[in-house]
Amino acid sequence: MNTTDRDPFAIGGADPLIALGEEWLRIDALIGEIIDRPGALDQPGDLAPAELEMQTATEARIAALTPRSVAGAIVQLRFLRERMLPAEEWGDRDERMVDAMIAGLEQLGG
Secondary structure, X not given: OOHHHHOOOOHXXXXXXXXXXXXXXXXXXXXXXXXXXXXXXXXXXXXXXXXXXXXXXXXXXXXXXXXXXXXXXXXXXXXXXXXXXXXXXOOHHHHHHHHHHHHHHHXXXX
């Protein structure tokens, strides 16, 4: 049994990136709610440390895995667009390219 077979996000042979993408969105929304609370930005060092740690670990997993499905590749492209590319280097052309790749993968995936 290899490590991907024991991956807790690989339920029933599914691509673990699908569940990891959902988990990342859940954690990101939770962090957003915490940030929106009054006074949350007064002491940024105390800003949801457990959630930030979970997010960092989830992001590392998303970046490290090889997609096993079209949906998993889409998760990685969305993650790449949202979190990994510096905003100052990201432009309309890049956004259109990622949108085109996602649309193409969705068509391939049926």
